Amino acid sequence: xxxxxxxxxxxxxxxxxxxxxxxxxxxxxxxxxxxxxxxxxxxxxxxxxxxxxxxxxxxxxxxxxxxxxxxxxxxxxxxxxxxxxxxxxxxxxxxxxxxxxxxxxxxxxxxxxxxxxxxxxxxxxxxxxxxxxxxxxxxxxxxxxxxxxxxxxxxxxxxxxxxxxxxxxxxxxxxxxxxxxxxxxxxxxxxxxxxxxxxxxxxxxxxxxxxxxxxxxxxxxxxxxxxxxxxxxxxxxxxxxxxxxxxxxxxxxxxxxx
Amino acid sequence: xxxxxxxxxxxxxxxxxxxxxxxxxxxxxxxxxxxxxxxxxxxxxxxxxxxxxxxxxxxxxxxxxxxxxxxxxxxxxxxxxxxxxxxxxxxxxxxxxxxxxxxxxxxxxxxxxxxxxxxxxxxxxxxxx
Numbered sequence: 001x002x003x004x005x006x007x008x009x010x011x012x013x014x015x016x017x018x019x020x021x022x023x024x025x026x027x028x029x030x031x032x033x034x035x036x037x038x039x040x041x042x043x044x045x046x047x048x049x050x051x052x053x054x055x056x057x058x059x060x061x062x063x064x065x066x067x068x069x070x071x072x073x074x075x076x077x078x079x080x081x082x083x084x085x086x087x088x089x090x091x092x093x094x095x096x097x098x099x100x101x102x103x104x105x106x107x108x109x110x111x112x113x114x115x116x117x118x119x120x121x122x123x124x125x126x127x128x129x130x131x132x133x134x135x136x137x138x139x140x141x142x143x144x145x146x147x148x149x150x151x152x153x154x155x156x157x158x159x160x161x162x163x164x165x166x167x168x169x170x171x172x173x174x175x176x177x178x179x180x181x182x183x184x185x186x187x188x189x190x191x192x193x194x195x196x197x198x199x200x201x202x203x204x205x206x207x208x209x210x211x212x213x214x215x216x217x218x219x220x221x222x223x224x225x226x227x228x229x230x231x232x233x234x235x236x237x238x239x240x241x242x243x244x245x246x247x248x249x250x251x252x253x254x255x256x257x258x
Numbered sequence: 259x260x261x262x263x264x265x266x267x268x269x270x271x272x273x274x275x276x277x278x279x280x281x282x283x284x285x286x287x288x289x290x291x292x293x294x295x296x297x298x299x300x301x302x303x304x305x306x307x308x309x310x311x312x313x314x315x316x317x318x319x320x321x322x323x324x325x326x327x328x329x330x331x332x333x334x335x336x337x338x339x340x341x342x343x344x345x346x347x348x349x350x351x352x353x354x355x356x357x358x359x360x361x362x363x364x365x366x367x368x369x370x371x372x373x374x375x376x377x378x379x380x381x382x383x384x385x386x387x
Contacts, residue, residue: 036336037326037345043333139331147328148378182380185349190377205333 042207047226048142049121049199050253051210052235055113057219063091063114066212066220070197073211075188077176086167086189088197089118089212097244098256115256116212116220119144119165119197120244123251127157127166136194142225142253143199153192162248166196225253291368293361299354306337317373320347348379356382 070076070089079085095102097115125144127136135150136157158166172191182188186202189195200210208214213222223232232255241255259265299305305312307319323345326332335345344350355361358381366373 037332038334038336039331040333040344043331137329145328149324149328184380184383187348187378187380190374201331205331 040205040207043205044207044209046141046224048123048224048253049204050142050223050225050232050255051199051213052221052232052241052255052257053116054219054221054235054239054257055110055115056257057217058114058116060091060114062215062217062219063116065215066116067091069211069215072181073183073186075173075177075183075186076195077173077188078178079173079176084170086169086173086195088167088195089116091115092117098242100245100247101242110258117163117165117244118212118254119199120163120250120252120254121199122253124249126160126162126250130156130160132156139201141204143201143204145198145201146194146196148187148189148193148195151193153194155194157194162245162250163252166194168194288368291364293364294357295361296354296357298356299361302354304337304339304341305354306335306341306343308338311338320351320375323347347375352379352382358382 067089071078071087074088076086076088091114094106094110094113094115097117121142121144123142125136125138128138128144131137132154133150133152135147135152137145137147139145153168155168158168169189169191174188177188200208200212203210209222210220213220221232221235223230225232227233235257236255239257241257243252243255246252307315312319323335324347326335327345333345335343337343352358358376
């Protein structure tokens with residue numbers, strides 16, 4: 001069979017075109033997996049999750065219960081060394097939690113109050129701005145979430161957070177989690193990542209409120225700050241409330257009812 | 259050639275040393291990995307995707323799962339047979355494949371891959387450590 005150059009080039013051109021169309025067509029065929037994932041239909045949804053902590057109802061027992069429940073569920077290790085301890089939620093004195101509000105004549109009952117502090121899930125989270133890998137990011141529902149898979153342990157977020165809400169794993173946390181207390185349904189962390197409260201994103205996605213809210217006997221009120229009819233907005237309208245370091249402009253989503 | 263004897267014997271020793279792993283392991287093929295299914299996995303008959311896909315692509319699928327779950331908040335995966343699964347390595351995969359040592363490690367050791375999933379995700383308790 002004889003073929004002149006012109007004909008050969010034509011056929012070659014068409015074949016190359018054919019080869020290039022196939023991958024391009026695949027690209028536009030639509031990823032079938034997209035329709036094969038969906039959120040749990042029971043998931044709780046909000047525009048911006050927030051919490052109100054009723055300091056009148058709060059006491060030592062309830063506060064300890066919240067800390068205990070949270071740390072146990074999330075496999076938070078008990079590291080005795082204060083410099084290396086890990087905490088998601090902890091008890092602070094009023095003057096430490098609210099240095100701007102504390103003064104000489106502070107109400108006696110407030111002086112002694114155990115104040116629960118944890119991640120404020122800020123509207124403008126400084127930790128998210130500084131994270132170089134976007135391991136810390138803001139979900140659409142306002143939760144400042146951590147993707148442990150991406151954390152490189154640079155600790156910029158810890159320097160950025162004005163509330164000290166973040167802890168770094170200086171060592172393998174597993175030896176500090178008692179075997180019998182281990183929650184086999186939840187992962188641990190490993191050496192070299194930063195961790196913090198994530199508003200129980202996993203529970204919310206299953207339709208459950210955060211664990212601390214569940215065990216707080218009504219002292220913690222959780223809800224949508226963007227929904228004017230939510231319980232949290234009602235109580236925030238009715239009661240005088242404060243939040244931590246508002247002058248910094250981070251826009252905390254945690255309010256304390258006095 | 260100066261010092262021909264020394265050079266040649268040096269070369270021969272060098273070649274023998276370099277090829278040592280080749281002829282030392284000659285005829286001794288490493289055992290082909292045989293991942294074992296737990297009774298529960300056998301009973302389920304299907305994984306979330308066909309066996310061939312899971313064998314080749316489970317790592318890519320898990321990578322997608324973790325992003326969908328943690329970053330996008332999608333928790334449910336519809337398997338190839340229409341069944342819905344909670345996307346969770348620790349709670350779904352390991353629920354059936356509770357024998358990490360005989361299932362996961364079998365191939366991972368053979369291929370000398372060291373996935374760091376287990377740095378955080380706990381293996382199931384039945385097996386112990």
